[in-house]
Amino acid sequence: MHSLLDKVAKENQEIRHMQARLQDQKEELEAMLNTSADGKVTAAPQDHRVTDENVRLKDALLKEETAHLSAREELQDLREKVAVMEKNSLENEDLVTENTQLKSELGSSKSHIESFLSQKETLVAESQMLRQELDKQRLLVAAIRRDLENLNTQMTTGEAVDEGDLQGRVSDMASRLAMELQRSETWEKKYDEHTQKRKDQVKDVRKEHGHKDWKNGEKFRIPNTSTSAREFHKHKHKWKEEEPRESQHEEWKRKKVEQQDERREDKKHSHWEKEQKWKDREMESKPHQHNNPERSWKEKHNRHDETEGEFHPRKGQKDFYRAKKDEEKFQRKEQGDKSHGKDSHHRHHDHNKFWKKLSDHQYRIPEGCSGVEDCARKDGIDLFNVQLKPVQRKQFEEILRSYLAKSELSKNLPELLPLLDGFFDGPIFSHQKIRFRDFVDDVEDFLEDLAKKETGSDDIVDDFETYVYTNFFGEAAVGKKR
Structure with a gap:
């Protein structure tokens, strides 16, 4: 120039x-x-x-x-x-x-996003800490409950209890509760301090950028004041549209994990309510058991017969194990076999721990269908876009039997079969009341807990769902899962 x-x-x-x-x-x-x-x-x-x-x-x-x-x-x-x-x-x-x-x-937007991500990670970490703390308290309560159950069993069976030993055990439980209370108070104080510090940081950020802009999200808007800005905004949406979407298999796995998380949350919300009901029943039944255990067992067994017509996904399993447990208590009372009573109680306590995880879940009734055949067909279409005929109990038991044989868990089959009672109306699965996918998913969770107890790992049963679906739908349908 x-x-x-x-x-x-x-x-x-x-x-x-x-x-x-x-x-x-x-x-x-x-x-x-x-x-x-x-x-x-x-x-x-x-x-x-x-x-x-x-x-x-x-x-x-x-x-x-x-x-x-x-x-x-x-x-x-x-x-x-x-x-x-x-x-x-x-x-x-x-x-x-x-x-x-x-x-x-x-x-500025990037810094805000990074700040939000950091806050999200902090909240997730706090949530995990709360869960761990809650798990510790639950374990302590469960341990104390087991001790109380053992004491109750000894008193019910008429075994001689040493007063000094009883006082020592009660004192030990009291000291454990006191230590847990002190630790919980210390932890809660630190958590409150950390939470208050995080709130103060959020307030400082709001003051820095203005509360109105923070609330309305103005800092994250791209001003369309020129052609270049509009082009940038348009290309940004284009980049989003061109991003590769997750595969069908990954989407299915993600949905499965989300469903499992939802069920775990439902279990947590109903856990304490069920514990309180259990305690109330124990308090009501304790005097009768102490005075006449034979009469108490017969009354419970008769109630089981009277409520046979009502439907609940877990009714068959709950009544089966409740009656079986009461019968064993009665037999221990009659025989006076102390060692047998302790071993049997421990074995069924471990098994009921697995069963309780399966029984806690409240199932969602299928929507958009009516009747067993219609809901079975809808369940198959939702899963693999293939119609499913009503599942026969005999067929499912054969599949379960062959899978347990393959996984070297066949010895548990006699105790697993009664768990199916609440899910089948006679020989047919209750498709109109329970989604088949939820049932299979919970059975897999049950088998995973069982495998962990038997072998220390759940790897041997991680393909249970695939095994069941392959038998009902075929490998081709499972391979192209929706």
């Missing part, structure tokens, strides 16, 4: 010099003509030379004027180009300023 302007200025200077020389020559020629006219010069050769010189000067002057006009036009074009370039330069400066502003806003 500067070199072009220098060139134009130099040409203008040369043109001015040429104009000055032409003007001098013109004045000199006019002076000579005037002198010739005054002196009455008549010499023909001299007039001829003057005429030729005059013509030559006129031609030169004409050429110079033409060149001058051409240079002036070129100068005007250059000035117009310079003006256009200056205008474009201003627009470029505006674009640079706008781009800088967008970068600043994007950086």
